[in-house]
Amino acid sequence: MKRQLLIVLVGALAMILAACGGQTPQAPASPAPADTVAPAAPADTAAPTATEAPPATTAPPAGGETQQPTPGGRIQTILTRGELICGVNQVLPGFGNVDSAGEFSGFDVDFCRATAAALFDDPTAVQFRPLTAQERFTAVQTGEVDVLIRNTTWTLTRDGSVGLDFGPVTFYDGQGMMVRIDSGIETLEDMEGATICVQSGTTTELNLADNFRAIGVNFTPQVFEDADQTAAAYDAGQCDGFTTDKSGLVSYQTKLAVPADHKILDVTMSKEPLGPSVLQGDAQWADAINWVVLATIQAEEFGITSENIGDFLTSDNPDIRRFLGVEGELGQGIGLPNDFAARIISSVGNYEEIYNRNLGPETPFNLPRGQNALYTDGGLLYSPPFR
Amino acid sequence: MATAAPPVQKTTIPFWRDTRILAVLFQVLFVIIVVGVLWFFYTTMMAGLRQANLLPSFAFLSQPASFSIGESVIAYDPSNTYGYALLIGVLNTIRVAIAGVILATIIGIILGISRLSENWLLRNVATVYVEIVRNVPLLLQLFMWLALTQTFPRQQDSISIFGLIYLHNRGVTMAWPVTGSDFGAWVPWLWLGLLAGIAFYVVRRIQFARRDRPGVAMPQAFLLAGAVVAIGYVFVGLSNGEWPLSLSIPELQRFNFVGGIGLTPGFAALLAGLVIYTSVFIGEIVRSGIQAVNKGQREAARALGLTPGQTLRLVIFPQALRIMIPPMTSQYLNLTKNSSLAVAVGYPDLFSIAGTTLNQTGQTVPVIMMVMAAYLTVSLVTSLFMNWYNKRIQLVER
Numbered sequence: 001m002k003r004q005l006l007i008v009l010v011g012a013l014a015m016i017l018a019a020c021g022g023q024t025p026q027a028p029a030s031p032a033p034a035d036t037v038a039p040a041a042p043a044d045t046a047a048p049t050a051t052e053a054p055p056a057t058t059a060p061p062a063g064g065e066t067q068q069p070t071p072g073g074r075i076q077t078i079l080t081r082g083e084l085i086c087g088v089n090q091v092l093p094g095f096g097n098v099d100s101a102g103e104f105s106g107f108d109v110d111f112c113r114a115t116a117a118a119l120f121d122d123p124t125a126v127q128f129r130p131l132t133a134q135e136r137f138t139a140v141q142t143g144e145v146d147v148l149i150r151n152t153t154w155t156l157t158r159d160g161s162v163g164l165d166f167g168p169v170t171f172y173d174g175q176g177m178m179v180r181i182d183s184g185i186e187t188l189e190d191m192e193g194a195t196i197c198v199q200s201g202t203t204t205e206l207n208l209a210d211n212f213r214a215i216g217v218n219f220t221p222q223v224f225e226d227a228d229q230t231a232a233a234y235d236a237g238q239c240d241g242f243t244t245d246k247s248g249l250v251s252y253q254t255k256l257a258v259p260a261d262h263k264i265l266d267v268t269m270s271k272e273p274l275g276p277s278v279l280q281g282d283a284q285w286a287d288a289i290n291w292v293v294l295a296t297i298q299a300e301e302f303g304i305t306s307e308n309i310g311d312f313l314t315s316d317n318p319d320i321r322r323f324l325g326v327e328g329e330l331g332q333g334i335g336l337p338n339d340f341a342a343r344i345i346s347s348v349g350n351y352e353e354i355y356n357r358n359l360g361p362e363t364p365f366n367l368p369r370g371q372n373a374l375y376t377d378g379g380l381l382y383s384p385p386f387r
Numbered sequence: 388m389a390t391a392a393p394p395v396q397k398t399t400i401p402f403w404r405d406t407r408i409l410a411v412l413f414q415v416l417f418v419i420i421v422v423g424v425l426w427f428f429y430t431t432m433m434a435g436l437r438q439a440n441l442l443p444s445f446a447f448l449s450q451p452a453s454f455s456i457g458e459s460v461i462a463y464d465p466s467n468t469y470g471y472a473l474l475i476g477v478l479n480t481i482r483v484a485i486a487g488v489i490l491a492t493i494i495g496i497i498l499g500i501s502r503l504s505e506n507w508l509l510r511n512v513a514t515v516y517v518e519i520v521r522n523v524p525l526l527l528q529l530f531m532w533l534a535l536t537q538t539f540p541r542q543q544d545s546i547s548i549f550g551l552i553y554l555h556n557r558g559v560t561m562a563w564p565v566t567g568s569d570f571g572a573w574v575p576w577l578w579l580g581l582l583a584g585i586a587f588y589v590v591r592r593i594q595f596a597r598r599d600r601p602g603v604a605m606p607q608a609f610l611l612a613g614a615v616v617a618i619g620y621v622f623v624g625l626s627n628g629e630w631p632l633s634l635s636i637p638e639l640q641r642f643n644f645v646g647g648i649g650l651t652p653g654f655a656a657l658l659a660g661l662v663i664y665t666s667v668f669i670g671e672i673v674r675s676g677i678q679a680v681n682k683g684q685r686e687a688a689r690a691l692g693l694t695p696g697q698t699l700r701l702v703i704f705p706q707a708l709r710i711m712i713p714p715m716t717s718q719y720l721n722l723t724k725n726s727s728l729a730v731a732v733g734y735p736d737l738f739s740i741a742g743t744t745l746n747q748t749g750q751t752v753p754v755i756m757m758v759m760a761a762y763l764t765v766s767l768v769t770s771l772f773m774n775w776y777n778k779r780i781q782l783v784e785r
Contacts, residue, residue, distance in 0.1 A: 141751060195643060
């Protein structure tokens, strides 16, 4: 009788321990990061980061130990952990993809690396968490990922009731429709009675229903949770059409059995501004992500690349000196080191370099810049001033 | 001293050594710990949700869902509410669960009997089949069935069975009766048939009871009911010049078949996966149930001159059923719960639609709780029914 009770008590204790263990997953990693942070950042930038980090809270954390519930403490948590946890796609070549060696690459992935570079001066200090469209918001809501950069459309609902805070748009996209050339479909109106493959948990799922309702065309959706399965079902002929963001369609087309048998209709069904997002309620971390993205855009405007950044570091132009952190204390206010822009550019490059590396003319996608050019070139990319 | 000793002994047992008090104390402590842990989880969750401005609310249930659903038992439109969309999910889950339970039971019984067959080939084929199917994860099997549906020809080159059933990579389309405009005139005949059948059955039972002899009335009752309905069908058809029920033959339009009814690849894959997987476990339950019946029963039945088939049907199986029902209930519940893997094969079951809902509304906690409540309800109802049935067939001692 007593022994049984003991077993029960031990069981209860184990449960509590397990619960506590889940609360502080960062704990075992803490000694190592202290070393990586300290030498990477000059003493005068690292110190203010630690003390100024949570200006929103009344009590600044003394030793950086109380990272748990303090709003605004996300940057401190990441610095203590020693790496950024970034939610990405793993099946969308060009944006987020894993190769056979387990290496992540893509446009979104590079922005994760840029953020890691800004925080640690080390673009590899990032742990990628592959997420499906369905899982991604829960992962942000529960704090499983620090930032979600996974071709995610910025919408009001997601910004509001889903509990995200969006950064600037990294890629302006629109929803398209891919069909077989031999089907003779030219417009959406031709698709009366068709079956259309779509991925669940996406804005495309909603836009599809809205668009077809608006033009009064009936269709049958075939919904999969997994993006690869959606494409596979379309490839096998289980659907007449396959809809997702146009950039995604271009990417998936390269994966189909006979890419030349398919075409993407001209029609654009929606606006799909894709950007990074973080959990609502941590304004400082959201600011940091904002300016990491903007830094890549501003760098392109200045013409600073990973190759010529050495020349700019000695520039006399005060705008550039401030931007690169040679003078002034721009980073401090957003919880980043002052030279965060220089760190990003030297390790990941400016927006143009990121774009060309993943989606540009030398890749299989060869996507024209279009709306994703600088405002000076007729595009929509525009960074507020760094001052 | 000798008289003083006993009371001293009595009082020196401290309460922490007294097993009667300890037993109560530990139970109280255990409850406090469990409640405390749950409370800790709850407050942590609420604090986190409040910080992200995501406090749980059920208000989203009355908002329009604005996503479409591939297949549904009752009519659905994207302008319907989230609550209604979740109901569609529940119905889709129940649909696959009922079909699955019936088919898995039939196949399972055949499998279980085959495992005990005296035919060497049949027995060993069944054994190999059981060992392979029950040792491969269900999810993997579902992917295999889905991949299999994709290997069928495209609709244009469908495999046609007498022009009534078409097999293609978008599932199965088959001819199906549809109601004509005169269906209303036929409805009274259906009721009449039902009444005639019941009346015949009751009369026959009374006759049997009076003569104190066993007898079978069910088949004749069905025949009578069927005859009445058929006469009504012909009567309505001849008098109105249009049949109340007609066969809708599927026809390939530009993109899809129109007419008849179709099974989508997702449904077909899910049903096949669930039925094959569960039937193997049911087969083992049937086998163990039959083997648990005393050997003497079989020998006695054979000595009475019953054929092997009669022995199984009339003597062994009714006794085995009592042993089989409780584990069978678990398998039915497993099948229902395993249907939540539908999301992997693109069938819009409850879990799939709930996933979309929580993704679009951000109300993770309320949606997950509703899904849990729905599965719990379905499982408890199944459980209650099976327990009632179990009680009914138990040995009645006189």
